[in-house]
Every structure is written in C-alpha cells, then in structure tokens.
Amino acid sequence: MKNILLAFLLVLGLNTGARASEEGYPWDSFPQSRLTDVAALQNGARLFVNYCLNCHAAQYLRYNRLRDIGLTEDQIKKNFLFPTEKVGDTMKVALDARNAKDWFGAQPPDLSLITRSRSEMGKGSGADYVYTYLRTFYRDEAKATGWNNLVFPDVAMPHALWELQGQRKAVFVDVKNPHEPEKTERRFDHFEQITPGTQSALQYDESVADLVAFLQWAGEPAQASRARVGVWVLLFLGVLTVLVWRLNAAYWRDVT
Numbered sequence: 156m157k158n159i160l161l162a163f164l165l166v167l168g169l170n171t172g173a174r175a176s177e178e179g180y181p182w183d184s185f186p187q188s189r190l191t192d193v194a195a196l197q198n199g200a201r202l203f204v205n206y207c208l209n210c211h212a213a214q215y216l217r218y219n220r221l222r223d224i225g226l227t228e229d230q231i232k233k234n235f236l237f238p239t240e241k242v243g244d245t246m247k248v249a250l251d252a253r254n255a256k257d258w259f260g261a262q263p264p265d266l267s268l269i270t271r272s273r274s275e276m277g278k279g280s281g282a283d284y285v286y287t288y289l290r291t292f293y294r295d296e297a298k299a300t301g302w303n304n305l306v307f308p309d310v311a312m313p314h315a316l317w318e319l320q321g322q323r324k325a326v327f328v329d330v331k332n333p334h335e336p337e338k339t340e341r342r343f344d345h346f347e348q349i350t351p352g353t354q355s356a357l358q359y360d361e362s363v364a365d366l367v368a369f370l371q372w373a374g375e376p377a378q379a380s381r382a383r384v385g386v387w388v389l390l391f392l393g394v395l396t397v398l399v400w401r402l403n404a405a406y407w408r409d410v411t
Contacts, residue, residue, distance in 0.1 A: 179305075179306070179308075180287070180291065180305040180306050180343065181278070181287075182278050182279040182283040182284055182286075182287045182306070183283065183286060183287045183290070184279065184283055184286075185279075185280065185282040185283050185285075185286040185364065185367055185368075185371075186364050187282075189364050189365060189367070189368035190368050190371060190372065192368070193224055193225045195364070195365040195368050196224040196225075196365070196368055196369050196372055197224055197225060197226060198362070198365040198369075199365035199366045199367070199368050199369025199370070199372075200221055200224065200226070200235070200369050201234065201235075202316075202362060202365060202366045202369070203266075203366060203369055203370070203373075204234075204235050204246075206315045206316055206366075207266065207315060207366075208246060208248060209248065209250070210248060210250055210255070210259075210263040210312075210315075211248065211263045211264065211265065211266045212245075212246055212247045212248045212265045212266070212267075213245075213246040213265065213266050213267045213373055214245045214246060214247050214265055214267060215245070215265070215267035215268070216245065216246050216267055216373045216376070217242075217243055217244065217245050217246070218231050218235060218236060218240070218241075218242050218243070218244055218245075218246065219231065219242045219243050220376050221235065223376055224369075224372065228242055246267075248263075250263070259300075259311045259312065260311045261311060263312070266370060266373075267373060267374065268374050269281065269285060269370055269374070270282045270284075270285055270367065270370050270371045270374050271374045271375070273285065281371075282367050282368075282370075282371045284306065285367050285370060286363060286364065286367045287306050288304060288306040288307060289316065289363045289366070289367070290320075290359070290360065290363055291304055291305035291306050292304050292314035292316075292317070292320070292323075293305070293323050293324055293325035293346065294322050294323065294324050294349060295325075299311075300312070300313040301313065302314045302317075303325075305325065305343055316359075316362075316363070317352070318352060318353060319352050319353055319354045319359055319362060320352045320354065320359045321348060321349070321350050321351045321352030322348075322349040322350045322352075323346045323347060323348050323349060324346070324347050324349055325343055325345075325346055326343075326344045326345050326346070326347055327341050327342060327343055327344060328341075328342060328344045329341055329342075330342050
C-alpha cells in the first residue's frame with residue numbers, strides 16, 4: 156500500500172511539473188478599476204480606433220454606443236468616424252479577407268468579444284490575457300513581421316503599439332529541466348530596450364489598461380447597468396421572500 160501511495164505521488168508530481176512547463180508565460184492581472192473610469196474607457200476607445208481598427212473589427216458594437224461612456228455624438232463624428240461612415244454603423248474594417256490571409260497568414264479576428272473568449276482556468280480572465288499579450292511583444296528578426304510575443308509565440312500579428320512602447324528584445328536563458336537534468340529548457344529572463352517609445356513603461360502599461368478596459372466594456376456595454384439592476388432585484392426578492400413566508404404562515408395558522 157505504501158509503495159502504491161509513493162508511486163501515485165510521484166506520478167502526480169510529474170504531471171504537475173509537466174503542466175507547469177506547458178503553461179507558458181504567466182498572465183498579469185488587469186487593473187479592474189479601469190472598468191469604472193470613464194476617462195480610461197474614452198482613452199481606450201481612442202486607442203482602439205487609432206491602432207486596432209485598421210485590421211480588427213468590432214462588428215457587434217455600434218459607434219453610437221460610445222455615448223454610454225460619456226462621448227457626445229459630435230465627438231464621435233469628429234474623432235472616431237471616417238467621412239463616409241455614420242454614427243449608427245458598426246465598427247467594421249475595410250481590410251479584405253484575402254489580402255489579410257496573404258499578409259498575416261489569417262484574417263485578424265473580430266475583437267468584440269475577445270476578452271470574454273480568452274479566459275483560462277488557473278491563469279486568469281480574458282482581460283488578463285489581452286493585458287499581458289499587448290505588453291509582451293519583442294523584436295524577432297526570424298519572423299516575417301519582425302515581431303514575436305511571449306504569451307502567443309509565433310504570432311502573425313505585428314506590434315501595433317510599438318511606437319508607444321518602443322522596440323525591445325527578449326533575453327532567454329537555458330535552465331536545466333528539474334525532472335530530466337540532462338536536458339535544458341529555454342526560458343524568458345528579461346527584456347532589453349532597443350529604442351525608446353513615445354511613452355514611459357508606466358505610461359504604456361496605463362494605455363494598455365485603458366485599451367483592455369474598453370475591449371472589456373465593448374464585450375458587454377450594459378454590464379455595469381446589469382450589475383446595478385441585479386442588486387436591486389436581489390433586494391426586492393429578499394423582501395418579497397420574507398413577505399411571502401409570513402403570509403404563508405398566517406394563512407396556514409387560520410386553516411389549522
């Protein structure tokens with residue numbers, strides 16, 4: 156029995172180690188406070204239109220929905236629309252699917268629900284994934300685009316925000332595999348800045364947080380309203396439960 160238990164623990168440890176080595180780069184926590192910051196959401200919308208909407212659509216969101224984050228219709232027209240677009244249009248792109256496949260190997264995905272579709276058990280939410288992804292690009296001349304990513308190795312997408320962050324290279328080191336000492340693994344160690352960006356590291360992280368907050372909001376614009384209404388509904392149901400319970404007790408007391 157003791158030998159069986161030891162064997163079980165050994166297999167469990169090996170499996171845990173194997174999963175840990177396959178998990179890849181850990182995700183950072185997205186600052187949730189950005190979701191209730193109107194200025195952050197507005198800045199995120201600006202970043203999305205200026206840097207993402209050239210390739211990535213958000214076709215389940217209409218421009219006029221930006222009024223929910225404090226933008227006026229006039230501001231939307233002047234700062235977010237091309238002359239041929241209307242405020243009621245959805246956020247589509249003019250990029251042809253065939254050209255996208257030739258240039259990137261695949262059509263860039265729609266980002267309407269990106270933060271709701273990328274959550275992973277044990278690693279974090281979709282917002283955590285996108286927040287980390289946009290902050291882990293590095294120069295890799297071996298790739299067709301000249302860029303690679305720690306969260307999404309061999310990614311086809313170039314670094315759209317490189318002017319803000321600057322150009323960095325990733326430094327990797329070889330470490331011994333704890334389960335197979337004769338083998339080594341290549342692991343990320345740190346970044347080295349090649350050229351500076353227009354923003355500092357802290358400013359860039361804040362810009363990415365604003366962008367991810369907007370994407371999180373775009374996935375469900377009514378989320379905040381739904382949460383507020385949900386609290387009142389639960390309070391109402393609580394009061395109603397007490398009233399029904401007392402009414403039921405009073406009814407059966409007269410019957411018996």
